[in-house]
Amino acid sequence: MTENTQQQNPAPTTELPTQYAPAEVEGALYERWVDRGYFTADPKSEKPPYTIVIPPPNVTGSLHLGHAFQHTLMDALTRRKRMQGFETLWLPGMDHAGIATQNKVEQQLAEEGKSRHDLGREDFVERVWQWKQEYGGKILGQMRRLGDGVDWSRERFTMDEGLSKAVQTIFKKMYDDGLIYRAERIINWCPRCLTAISDIEVDYQDDDGELVSLKYGEGDETLVVATTRVETMLGDTAVAVHPDDERYAHLIGKRIKLPLTDRTIPVVADTHVDPEFGTGAVKVTPAHDPNDFAIGQRHGLETRTVMDERGIITVPGPFEGLDRFEARSAIVDAMRGQGRVVAEKRPYVHSVGHCSRCKTTIEPRLSLQWWVKVETLAKAAGDAVRDDRVKLHPKEMEKRYFDWVDNLNDWCISRQLWWGHRIPVWYGPNGEVVCVGPDEQPPGTEAEGWTQDEDVLDTWFSSGLWPFSTLGWPEQTPDLEKFYSTDVLVTGHDIIFFWVVRMMMFGLYAMDGEVPFKTVALTGLVRDENGKKMSKSFGNVVDPLDWMDKYGSDALRFTLARGANPGTDVPIGEDWVQASRNFANKIWNATRFALMNGATVEGPLPEPSQMSATDRWILSRLNKTVAEVDAFYDDFQFAKLSDALYHFAWDEVFDWYVELSKTTFMAGGEQAKVSSRVLGEVLDVTLRLLHPVVPFVTETLWTTLTSGESVVVANWPADSGFRDADAEREIETLQQVITEVRRFRADQGLQPGQRVPARLTLDGTALAPHEAAIRQLLRLQPEGDAFAATATLPIAGAEVALDLSGTIDVAAERKRLAKDLAAAEKEKAQSQAKLGNEAFLAKAPDAVVDKIRGRLAKADEDIARIQQQLERLPQA
Numbered sequence: 001m002t003e004n005t006q007q008q009n010p011a012p013t014t015e016l017p018t019q020y021a022p023a024e025v026e027g028a029l030y031e032r033w034v035d036r037g038y039f040t041a042d043p044k045s046e047k048p049p050y051t052i053v054i055p056p057p058n059v060t061g062s063l064h065l066g067h068a069f070q071h072t073l074m075d076a077l078t079r080r081k082r083m084q085g086f087e088t089l090w091l092p093g094m095d096h097a098g099i100a101t102q103n104k105v106e107q108q109l110a111e112e113g114k115s116r117h118d119l120g121r122e123d124f125v126e127r128v129w130q131w132k133q134e135y136g137g138k139i140l141g142q143m144r145r146l147g148d149g150v151d152w153s154r155e156r157f158t159m160d161e162g163l164s165k166a167v168q169t170i171f172k173k174m175y176d177d178g179l180i181y182r183a184e185r186i187i188n189w190c191p192r193c194l195t196a197i198s199d200i201e202v203d204y205q206d207d208d209g210e211l212v213s214l215k216y217g218e219g220d221e222t223l224v225v226a227t228t229r230v231e232t233m234l235g236d237t238a239v240a241v242h243p244d245d246e247r248y249a250h251l252i253g254k255r256i257k258l259p260l261t262d263r264t265i266p267v268v269a270d271t272h273v274d275p276e277f278g279t280g281a282v283k284v285t286p287a288h289d290p291n292d293f294a295i296g297q298r299h300g301l302e303t304r305t306v307m308d309e310r311g312i313i314t315v316p317g318p319f320e321g322l323d324r325f326e327a328r329s330a331i332v333d334a335m336r337g338q339g340r341v342v343a344e345k346r347p348y349v350h351s352v353g354h355c356s357r358c359k360t361t362i363e364p365r366l367s368l369q370w371w372v373k374v375e376t377l378a379k380a381a382g383d384a385v386r387d388d389r390v391k392l393h394p395k396e397m398e399k400r401y402f403d404w405v406d407n408l409n410d411w412c413i414s415r416q417l418w419w420g421h422r423i424p425v426w427y428g429p430n431g432e433v434v435c436v437g438p439d440e441q442p443p444g445t446e447a448e449g450w451t452q453d454e455d456v457l458d459t460w461f462s463s464g465l466w467p468f469s470t471l472g473w474p475e476q477t478p479d480l481e482k483f484y485s486t487d488v489l490v491t492g493h494d495i496i497f498f499w500v501v502r503m504m505m506f507g508l509y510a511m512d513g514e515v516p517f518k519t520v521a522l523t524g525l526v527r528d529e530n531g532k533k534m535s536k537s538f539g540n541v542v543d544p545l546d547w548m549d550k551y552g553s554d555a556l557r558f559t560l561a562r563g564a565n566p567g568t569d570v571p572i573g574e575d576w577v578q579a580s581r582n583f584a585n586k587i588w589n590a591t592r593f594a595l596m597n598g599a600t601v602e603g604p605l606p607e608p609s610q611m612s613a614t615d616r617w618i619l620s621r622l623n624k625t626v627a628e629v630d631a632f633y634d635d636f637q638f639a640k641l642s643d644a645l646y647h648f649a650w651d652e653v654f655d656w657y658v659e660l661s662k663t664t665f666m667a668g669g670e671q672a673k674v675s676s677r678v679l680g681e682v683l684d685v686t687l688r689l690l691h692p693v694v695p696f697v698t699e700t701l702w703t704t705l706t707s708g709e710s711v712v713v714a715n716w717p718a719d720s721g722f723r724d725a726d727a728e729r730e731i732e733t734l735q736q737v738i739t740e741v742r743r744f745r746a747d748q749g750l751q752p753g754q755r756v757p758a759r760l761t762l763d764g765t766a767l768a769p770h771e772a773a774i775r776q777l778l779r780l781q782p783e784g785d786a787f788a789a790t791a792t793l794p795i796a797g798a799e800v801a802l803d804l805s806g807t808i809d810v811a812a813e814r815k816r817l818a819k820d821l822a823a824a825e826k827e828k829a830q831s832q833a834k835l836g837n838e839a840f841l842a843k844a845p846d847a848v849v850d851k852i853r854g855r856l857a858k859a860d861e862d863i864a865r866i867q868q869q870l871e872r873l874p875q876a
Contacts, residue, residue, distance in 0.1 A: 015595075015704075016588070016591070016592045016595065016700075016701075016704055018592075019585075019588075020552075020584060020585055020588040020697060020700075022551070022552025022553065022554065022555075022584075022696060022697070023549070023552070025696060025700055026145070026147070026552065026553055026696045027144075027145075029695075029696055029699050029700070030144055030145075030147060030696075032710075033149070033710070033712055034152060036710070038082075038149070038710065038712045038713055039090070039149045039150060039151050039152070040151050040153050041087055041088060041089035041151050041154075041483070042087060043087075043477075043478035043479050043481070043482040043483070044478065045087040045482075047085055047086055047087035048085075048086050048087065049086065049087050049088075049089070049482050049483050049487075050078070050081040050082075050086035050087070050088045050089070050487050051088075051089045051090075051091070051483040051484070051485075051486040051487050052074050052077065052078055052089070052090050052091070052486060052487060052488050052489070052490065053090075053091045053093075053466055053467050053470055053486055053489075054071075054074065054090065054091060054092050054093060054150065055070065055489075055490075055491050055499070056093045056094050056095040056156075056158065056463060056466060057094055057095065057139050058094070058095050058097035058100055058101075059094045059095065059096055059097050059101055059132055059136040059137060059157070060097050060100045060101050060104055060136065061097075061138075061139050062138050062139055062142060063139050063142035063143065063145075063146070063544055063545065064541075064543075064544065065526040065534065065542055065544050065560075065572065066492065066525065066526050067139065067544075068146055068544040068556060068557075068560060069523065069526050069560045069564070069570060070490050070491065070492070070523055071143065071146055071148050072146070072556075072557045072560045072561055072564075072693070073490050073521070073523065073560075073561065073564060073636075073638055074090060074148075074488075074490045075090070075146075075147060075148055075149050075557075075692065075695075076561060076638065076692035076693050077488060077490070077633070077692070078090040078149055079149055079691060079692035079695065079712065080633060080692045080716060082149075082712070082713070083688065083691070083692075083712075083713070083714060083715060083716035084716040085715075085716075087482070089151055089154070089479075089483050090148075090149060090150045090151060091150065091151060091154050091156065091470055091471075092140070092143070092148070092150035092151070092152065092154070092155050092156075093155055093156035093157055093158070093466075093470060094136070094137060094139070094140070094156075094157050094158070095158050095459060095462075095463050096157065096158045096159040096419065096420065096459065096462070097459060098415055098417050098419055098420040098456060098458075098459045099193055099195065099197065099201070099357050099415070099417065099459075100357060101128060101131070101132070101136075101419055102116075102128065102417050102418065102419040103193065103357060103358070104131065104135075105124070105127055105128050105131050105419070108131065109127075116418060121418050124418050124419075125418055125419060128418075128419045140155075142544075142545060145545065145548055145553060146544075146548070146553055146556075146557070147553050147554075147557070147695050147696060149695075149712070154470070154479075156469075156470045158459070158462040158463060158466075159420075159421070159462075162469070162472065163462060163465070163469045163470070164421060165438045165474065166462075166465050166468075166469035166473055166474060167421045167457065167461065167462050167465065167469075168421070168424050168436075168437060168438040169437065169438050169474045170465060170474075170506065170509075170510055171423070171424055171435070171457070171461075172424065172435055172436070172437040172438070173510075174372065174509070175425075175435040176435070178373070179372060179373045179376075179377065179509075180370060180371070180372055180373070180413070181370070181371055181373060182368065182369070182370050182371070182433075183368070183369070183371060184303075184366055184367065184368050184369075185293070185366070185367070185369060185371065185410075185412065186287075186288075186289065186290040186293045186364050186365065186366055186367075187364070187365060187366075187367050187369055187412050188201075188202050188353065188362050188364065189309070189362065189363045189364070189365035189367065190355040190357070190358065190360055190362060190363075191309065191310050191311035191324075191360055191361075191363055192355060192358040192360035193355060193357060193358055193360070194309055194310070194416055195415045195416040195417055196367060196369055196412055196414060196415055196416060197355060197356075197357075197362075197415070198411075198412070198458055198460055198498070199497075199498065200356075200460065200495065200497075200498035200499075201355065201356045201357065202353040202354070202355070202356065202362055203353070203354045203355075203356045203359075204351045204352065204353050204354070205351070205352065205354060206349050206350065206351055206352075207349070207350065207351075207352040207361075208346075208347035208348070208349055209228050209346075209347065209348050209349070209350055209352065210228065210328075210332075210344065210345065210346045210347070210348050211226055211227070211228055211343075211344075211345040211346075211348040211350075212226065212227060212228075212230050212332055212335075212341060212343070212344050212345075213225070213226045213278075213279070213341070213342040213343040213344075214226075214227065214230070214233070214259070214283075214335055214340055214341060214342065215259075215339075215340045215341075215342055216239060216256055216257065216258065216259060216265075216283075216340075217256035217257055218256070218257045221251060221254060221256050222256070223239060223241075223248060223251065223256070223267075223279065223281045224279045224281065224342050225239060225278075225279065225281050225282060225283040226278045226279065226343075227283055228348065228350060229288070229328070230328050230331050230332055230335075231306070231307075231313065231319075231324050231325075231327040231328045231331055232283075232285045232288045232289070232306065233258070233259075233260075233283060233285070233331065234260070234261070234304075234306040234313070234315045234319065234331075235285045235286075235287050235288055235303075235304040235305065235306040235315075236258055236265055236283050236284060236285050236304075237265055237284060237285070237286060237296065237301045237302050237303070237304060238265050238266050238267070238268050238284040238295070238296070238299065238301050239256065239265060239266075239267050239268070239281055239282065239283055239284060240267075240268050240269070240270045240272070240273050240281070240282045240284050240295055241267060241268075241269060241270075241273055241275070241280060241281050241282075242269065242270070242271065242273045242274070242275040242280060243269035243270070243271065244275070245273075245275040245280050247280065248267065248280070248281060251267040252267055252268070252269045253266070253267065254266070254267055255267070259335060259338060259340050260317075260331065260334055260335065260338075261317075266299075266301075268284070268295070268299045268301075270295050270298065270299070272291065272294070272295055284296060284301065285304075285306075286301050286302075286303040286304075286366070287303040287304055287305045287306070287365070287366040288305075288306065288363070288364055288365060288366070289364055290364060293366065303366055305365070305366055307324055307363070309416075311323060311324040311363055312324070313327045318330070318334070319331060324363070332344075369412045369413075369414045369455075370412070370413050370414035370423060370453075370455065370457075371410045371411060371412055371413065372410060372411040372413055373410055374408045374409070374410055374411055374505065377505035377506075377508070377509055378405050378406070378408040378501070378505060380504075380505065380508045380509070380513075381405050381501055381504035381505050381508060382401075382402060382405045382406055384504060384508060384515050385398060385401060385402070386402075389515050389518075390504070390515050390517065390518065390519070390520065391518065391519045391520070392519075392520050392522065393519060393520065393521050393522065393566055393567075393635075393636050394522065394566040394567045396567065397493060397496065397522050397567055400493075400496065400497075401496060401497075401500075401501075404496070404497040404501065405501050405504075408501070411458075411502075412458070413457050413458045413461050414453075414455040414456070414457065414458070415455060415456050415457065415458055415459075416454075416455055417455075417456050418456070419456070420456030420457055420459065421456055421457045421461070421462055422452060422453070422454075422455070422456050422457075423452075423453040423455050423456065423457060424436045424437070424452075424453075425452070425453045426442050426443050426444070426450050426451065426452050426453075427450065427451050427452075427453070428443065428444065428449060428450055429448070429449030429450070460498060460499065460502055461502075463499065463502075463503075464499070464502035464503050464505070464506040465503075465506050465510070466503065467484070467485075467486050467489075467503055467507055467516035467517060468480065468484055468507060468510060468511055468516065471483055471484050473510065473511075474510075484511065484514070484516075485507075485511075485514055485515050485516060485517060485518060486516060486517045486518075487517065487518050487519065488517060488518070488519045488520075488521055489503070489516075489517040489519070489520045489521070490521045490523065491520070491521075491522065491523070492522070492523050492524070492525060493522040493523065493524060493567055494525060496520075496522060500520055503516050503517075504516060519636075521566070521636045522566065522567050523564065523566070523567070523570075524564075524565070524567060524568045524569035524570055525569045525570070526560070526569070526570045526572055527569050527570065527571050527572070528540040528542075528571065528572070528573065529571050529572060529573025529574075529575070529576070530571070531569070531571050542572075542574075544556055547574065547577050550577075551577050551578060551580070551581040552581060552584060552696070552697075553696060554580070554584050554694035554695070554696050554697050555577050555578070555580040555581035555583075555584055556577055556580070557693055557694060557695075558580040558583060558584070558642060558693055558694050559572060559576045559577045559579075559580045560572065561638045561639070561641075561642045561693045562576075562580070562638075562639055562642040562643060562646070563576075563639060564638035564639050564642075565637070565638075565639045565640075566636055566637065583646060583649075583650065584694060584697045586649075586650055586654055587649060587654075587687075587690070587694075587697055587698075587701065588697060588701065590653070590654040590658055591683055591687075591701045591704075591705065593658065594658065594679050594680070594683055594705075595704065595705065597662075597665045597676070597679075598665070598672070598673075598676040599676055599679040599680040599683060599705070600676055600677055600680040601677075601680040601681065601684050601705065601706050602677075602680075603677060605677060605678070605681055606674045606677060606678070608722075608724070610670075610674050611674055611675075611678060612664065612671060612674070612675065612769070613726075613727045613730045613731060613766070613769065613770075614657065614660045614661065614664075614675075614727075614731060614770075614773075615674065615675055615678040616724040616727035617657075617724065617727040617728055617730070617731040618652065618653065618657040618678065618682055619678065619681070619682070619722055619724070620722060620723050620724040620725075620727060620728055621648065621652055621728065622648075622681075622682055622685055622686070623719050623720055623721065623722050623723065624719075624723070625644060625645070625648045625689070626685065626689065626717045626718065626719040627719040628641075628644050629641045629644055629645060629689055630719070632644065638693075642693060645686075645689055645690055645693070648686070649686055649690065653682055653683075653686060656731075656735065657679070657682065658679070659777055660731075660734075660770075660773050660777070661675050661679060662773075662776060663772045663773045663776050667772075680705065683701075683705055684702070684705060684706060685717045687701055687702040687705070687711065688702065688711060688714055688715075688716065688717050689717055691711045691712075691714075695711075695712070698711055699711050699712065702714070729766075730766040730767075733765070733766065733767060733796045733797075734767055734770050734773075734774070736795060736796050737767065737774065737795045737796055737798055737800065738774060738777055738778060740793060740795045741778050741780075741793060741795070741800055742778065744791070744793060744802075744872065745778070747865075747869045747872075748791075748804060748813065748869070748872075748873075749813060750804075750807060752779070753779060754779060754807065755779045755780070755781045756779065756780055756781065756802055756803065756804065756807055757780075757781055757782070757783050757784060757787050757802070757803040758775070758778075758780035758781070758782075758783065758800060758801060758802050758803070759783045759787065759789065759800075759801040760774060760775070760780070760798070760799075760800055760801075761798060761799035761800075761801070762798050764797065765796070765797045765798050767796075767798050780800075780802075783801075783803070787803050788803055788805060789801035789802065789803055790802065790803055790804045790805055790873075791804060791872045791873070793872075810873055813873060814870065814873055817866050817869055817870050817873075818870075820862070820866050821863065821866045821867065821870070824859050824862040824863045824866060825859075825863060827855060827858075827859040827862075828856060828859035828860065828863065831852050831853075831855050831856035831859060832856060834852050835849075835852060835853065835856065
């Protein structure tokens, strides 16, 4: 009947503290799990593997709610698989975070009155390593607080020796295969960080800018262009118009005067120009705009860079030395003085890119950089999802994935930093370019005229190798053989384009077509309780450690899991964490009561024929819950599985089964022994089901109940297939009777503990064996000689007669109900009057009309309820 019985252990203790204090047990429990090696994976094991690699947090970072959210889900997945008998590896590590980490150390140096150039490259990099040892990795300790069951023996860092070798190996391989090249292209440039940055590191926001329309040319050969970046006009090398635009047909091929300069520029015809937008004429600055660069390539235009790496104008003349924004105003003034400003719009709200690190406005800039040729790599990444070798969950995300991967541009991978993986390319005295692999020596010395490329690789380059480099690639290690491909990648939908796609491209390329992961489970973003993005500027950022200190790690984890619907954002508020703490307390108190009343896992489970209907009902519901939870796990429905566990544990086990069993325990005898064993079984399985999401409280309770070694290594419950539809119907009927009588008592104003004489007519129903439980739960005492029914409730074939004489003031209650009835009837009349007014309906918004209809429906319900209560009252 059940497959959930654990190996028998010595008799369990029944002693638990009266209250659960998370802070007193969580830290010690976690260290015990680590010390016992529960999270350490064995590549020699014959168990089937299950692997998740953690999305590496930045070495500069600390735990935020987004981390806590995703880590909770990954921990739940790996804990369950471990209990299911898989050789489970959850691999931790950190990303070196090139820009962020270098900025941290440069700020430190600035406080000392120094810059990195004062130290030189080698000493600066050594200083960063020192900073990493002293300050980096704070998040790793916080992961322990959360309960992350990661294999700490395999912790990796993207700059460690093994991963650095992987980076150099794949760079060399891709370079030799023609997939990495160097070229001048437009890149995102940060004038503050002084480096190119990736698309993921650009935050777009609507800024109040200006749109200025300027007149180019002289006499009859003039046209008007509009721009938000007037300063770039100094680098214009053409004006583009659509070839079919008749307004400018006479100018195509001619050269016109570029204001404020001694140059003339051509008017070119290009289909990129939209003749319906603005004036239909576009200024072309190939060195400072990606679209203009493309036009310039098509028409062979020259490129003119007009500002340096700090955004300072370098063009000789009156604007030289000005910051780009100062130059913007100065050039507008100069153009206005020549009568060339046709129109000015301020403010002009438009989307502007900012550096995600320092918030500086990004400057599109022509620069010589290293690139990955993505065409074949991106196609392979798209095909892997199309042919179901990699599944995206939820499936609706596939369209976004394909939209991105099918239109991917070549990727700029070089960064003008000192901290990171230095590009393994050397330049010789006679123009030689040599790429060096990890086991190769540089082609020459500095004294011989050889120099290494100054740039480092984009951090996303090394993190793109994460699923296989962390397992030992390029060496053919036992870990790589056992644990690759990984099973699931849990990550936010916001970086599907930037990280997921890169891992797909690199994994398929390096591992000969073998996918880096079989499933990508995409999560939403954590927001505040009002659905608002968490931001320091909004004042709604929450430190998860504060909530863990106050309510316990389990409470935070359960709250996050219960909000985790695939791919959708997760609102969270402190009240919800407090409610989850109450749930943990409920589990604690119910288990403590059960132990005090003899709940046990000793001995085999009795046969169904020896059990009461209540026992068979809870076992039937237990097995259905096991099956339901398994299905939700397989579909990554964390919110649904958490909700199912919550309602089964709180409602069915603690509120119904435990309460219904109290009369059996008080009566004693053989039936009490049977129910004690069933209660032990139910708690054992329920605690194991809950463990992956709330590991700490379940560990304490399960080991106390079973005397087992640890629930971490206990067997995951299996659905035995036991079902008892008759018992479920019987208990549902019992619940209906108890619920209806409780509602009636509340309507009559009776206190919950107030005892009332009652006559129960249960003959001919399945409820006869439950009379003692009904009376116990409803506080119904036997009818005496003077019993006189003042209210009779027919429910589900049974009849409950109550004598309320002396328990309530009938006249006062009738007066109160009459007042409530009058108020409900007034509300109904007012709502009907409004809904019957055609003029009102014609003017009122739909939302207002719907609200009034709702008030009418509520008034009808109240009237029916109050009239029923009045009918049930004893006659005066």
